[in-house]
Amino acid sequence: MSQSPKTLFQKIWDAHVVAEEPGAPAVLYIDLHLVHEVTSPQAFAVLKERGLKVRRPDRTVATMDHSIPTRGGYEAADEMGRIQLRLLESNCQAHGIRMYGLDSVQRGIVHVIGPEQGFTQPGMTIVCGDSHTSTHGAFGSLGFGIGTSEVGHVLATQCLLQRKPRTCEVRVDGQLRPGVTAKDIILAVLAKIGVGGGTGHVFEYTGSAIRSLDMEGRMTVCNMSIEGGARAGMVAPDDRTFQFVAGREFAPKGAAWDRAVARWRQLPTDPGATFDKTVTLDASRLEPMVTFGTNPGQGVAITQPLPTPASLSDPNERAGLEKSLAYMKFEPGKPILGQPVDVVFLGSCTNSRLVDLRAAAQLLRGRKVAANVRMMVVPGSQSVKQAAESEGLDRVFKEAGADWREAGCSMCIAMNGDQLSPGQLAVSTSNRNFEGRQGKGGRTVLASPLTAVAAAVAGRIADPRALLS
Amino acid sequence: MSAPKFTTLTARCVVLPVMDVDTDQIIPARFLKVTDKKGLGEKLFCDWRYRDDGSPNPDFVLNRPESQGARILVAGHNFGCGSSREHAPWALVGWGLQAVISTLFADIFKGNSLKNGLLPIEIAPAAHAALVAARTQNPQLPVTVDLHAQTVAWPGQAPLQFPIDPFSRTCLLEGVDELGYLQKFTPQAEAYEAAHA
Numbered sequence: 263m264s265q266s267p268k269t270l271f272q273k274i275w276d277a278h279v280v281a282e283e284p285g286a287p288a289v290l291y292i293d294l295h296l297v298h299e300v301t302s303p304q305a306f307a308v309l310k311e312r313g314l315k316v317r318r319p320d321r322t323v324a325t326m327d328h329s330i331p332t333r334g335g336y337e338a339a340d341e342m343g344r345i346q347l348r349l350l351e352s353n354c355q356a357h358g359i360r361m362y363g364l365d366s367v368q369r370g371i372v373h374v375i376g377p378e379q380g381f382t383q384p385g386m387t388i389v390c391g392d393s394h395t396s397t398h399g400a401f402g403s404l405g406f407g408i409g410t411s412e413v414g415h416v417l418a419t420q421c422l423l424q425r426k427p428r429t430c431e432v433r434v435d436g437q438l439r440p441g442v443t444a445k446d447i448i449l450a451v452l453a454k455i456g457v458g459g460g461t462g463h464v465f466e467y468t469g470s471a472i473r474s475l476d477m478e479g480r481m482t483v484c485n486m487s488i489e490g491g492a493r494a495g496m497v498a499p500d501d502r503t504f505q506f507v508a509g510r511e512f513a514p515k516g517a518a519w520d521r522a523v524a525r526w527r528q529l530p531t532d533p534g535a536t537f538d539k540t541v542t543l544d545a546s547r548l549e550p551m552v553t554f555g556t557n558p559g560q561g562v563a564i565t566q567p568l569p570t571p572a573s574l575s576d577p578n579e580r581a582g583l584e585k586s587l588a589y590m591k592f593e594p595g596k597p598i599l600g601q602p603v604d605v606v607f608l609g610s611c612t613n614s615r616l617v618d619l620r621a622a623a624q625l626l627r628g629r630k631v632a633a634n635v636r637m638m639v640v641p642g643s644q645s646v647k648q649a650a651e652s653e654g655l656d657r658v659f660k661e662a663g664a665d666w667r668e669a670g671c672s673m674c675i676a677m678n679g680d681q682l683s684p685g686q687l688a689v690s691t692s693n694r695n696f697e698g699r700q701g702k703g704g705r706t707v708l709a710s711p712l713t714a715v716a717a718a719v720a721g722r723i724a725d726p727r728a729l730l731s
Numbered sequence: 732m733s734a735p736k737f738t739t740l741t742a743r744c745v746v747l748p749v750m751d752v753d754t755d756q757i758i759p760a761r762f763l764k765v766t767d768k769k770g771l772g773e774k775l776f777c778d779w780r781y782r783d784d785g786s787p788n789p790d791f792v793l794n795r796p797e798s799q800g801a802r803i804l805v806a807g808h809n810f811g812c813g814s815s816r817e818h819a820p821w822a823l824v825g826w827g828l829q830a831v832i833s834t835l836f837a838d839i840f841k842g843n844s845l846k847n848g849l850l851p852i853e854i855a856p857a858a859h860a861a862l863v864a865a866r867t868q869n870p871q872l873p874v875t876v877d878l879h880a881q882t883v884a885w886p887g888q889a890p891l892q893f894p895i896d897p898f899s900r901t902c903l904l905e906g907v908d909e910l911g912y913l914q915k916f917t918p919q920a921e922a923y924e925a926a927h928a
Binding site: 280281285286289291300301303308328340342343345349407408410412414415419420423425427457458461462489491493578579585675676677684694696697698702 | 923
């Protein structure tokens with residue numbers, strides 16, 4: 263008898279169930295646990311209280327990214343930040359956990375260094391006390407964010423209690439037009455389904471547009487799955503995935519590599535497997551996308567006018583849109599193009615990889631950041647920074663008038679010194695435009711690296727396609 | 732080890748009928764540098780609750796006299812979306828809340844809340860609207876939650892069933908420590924590791 267067809271998600275889930283008692287969630291084995299300074303202190307404290315050890319330090323990797331200043335060095339952090347960073351150091355030292363500390367040339371944003379160092383591999387279960395752990399699904403792994411209690415559970419047992427989520431296929435077919443990128447795909451998906459549309463589900467992104475994306479593009483898409491409410495987003499692994507992983511420090515080598523690839527080739531969703539629901543999008547019709555409101559689902563094509571609350575029939579939705587537009591100081595029905603910009607932020611776990619910096623630098627080369635704009639470029643890791651510098655990308659940014667920083671979450675989370683002042687409008691390549699996300703009173707427009715550069719050059723929200731030669 | 736318990740509760744509620752409230756609003760990132768769970772209740776909804784000079788914003792619901800002593804938050808659709816920070820339920824519990832009623836909760840927030848004795852109660856939009864209306868009529872409206880029966884009720888409303896997965900319900904009713912429960916599976920985890928080495 264042949265087995266019933268399975269989705270990529272189902273295969274990984276089934277392969278990781280350690281035990282399951284009736285009426286209880288599954289005990290799921292975790293292959294890789296990523297740790298950072300902000301969501302781990304209280305979890306390590308629980309271990310200490312109970313006299314427990316980290317069960318598998320060899321499956322645990324730590325980095326400093328959220329609260330570290332991108333000006334470099336502990337000294338740049340405030341007192342609480344320094345305490346938090348030092349505590350991660352001592353916790354990792356006490357438990358024998360590999361940590362990419364401030365002096366490491368490989369330190370960086372947790373979701374950048376996981377793939378970069380080869381920790382992230384197809385078929386794995388990957389967790390981190392960070393909702394953007396969905397990024398790792400780009401490799402055909404099951405990556406999802408967890409709370410600090412669960413960080414403690416995984417540290418102590420390498421397992422997690424999980425209820426099985428439902429599956430949702432997000433099918434994106436068609437060829438992207440010039441100036442339209444992976445970021446625009448995911449912003450369009452979010453605009454279509456809204457911020458709660460994926461709640462209770464795991465996304466699998468399929469279709470020709472997804473297959474055509476490079477690994478960095480797939481990471482950008484999977485990264486923002488959580489902005490649609492889906493804890494995880496996945497892409498079936500293919501040759502492009504294997505090429506990316508091959509040769510990285512922690513990737514399998516030699517005969518182990520061959521065995522791994524043979525196993526990984528079995529992961530893609532079987533023909534005939536079904537999803538609980540499906541969402542479709544035509545990539546060939548997409549334009550550069552920008553958000554206009556205070557959640558990532560409030561996005562429009564850059565050429566479109568801002569929506570009008572009066573057109574919404576649901577009173578709660580109308581009130582939500584009114585509140586968002588009022589916070590953003592945007593007038594309903596007006597174009598978003600031409601809105602004056604104060605800050606441009608190129609960085610975050612969504613768009614801070616070498617490919618992102620190259621695309622931005624290519625558009626910025628020979629141009630200047632407008633006099634009214636402060637542009638910050640923050641590489642996703644020190645490795646990205648070094649690679650960018652060896653290609654001369656840093657010079658392009660600096661000559662254009664942008665600020666070139668050390669790796670970190672920077673202005674995406676605004677708890678490290680990099681932040682907006684009240685009222686400032688930023689065009690950001692990050693993932694969240696929530697009220698005050700980039701600094702109290704700050705206003706955020708999410709966009710692709712190309713759209714961010716266009717805004718930096720024009721000093722206002724501008725269509726990047728006008729800059730393409 | 733003791734874990735937070737929840738059995739029954741009768742308390743007044745506060746209403747914050749805003750859709751898609753993200754965890755950055757519940758507790759802004761600048762307060763995440765703490766290395767313990769203390770003091771977060773004071774920062775709950777900080778940027779909505781306090782004016783720029785640090786004084787309480789009298790218009791914000793938590794600052795109204797009738798909200799003091801409330802133990803239940805009636806929130807809008809998709810409450811707790813965004814960041815996975817467990818600091819969000821820590822802040823809600825720190826302020827004194829024990830249950831949140833909404834029409835939808837974000838997954839990670841829901842899981843984090845259950846682990847901290849903060850009960851997420853999902854009810855249908857019509858019932859939610861009726862609760863908001865009843866609370867508007869009577870700011871002292873007592874709301875009763877019975878986790879054993881899985882019901883929520885208020886004057887004029889017969890007990891309404893709400894869903895909760897049986898494991899979380901048992902954990903809250905009996906104060907089951909989830910980490911302790913997980914540790915019992917160590918032999919199975921070891922067997923799994925041996926089979927996958």
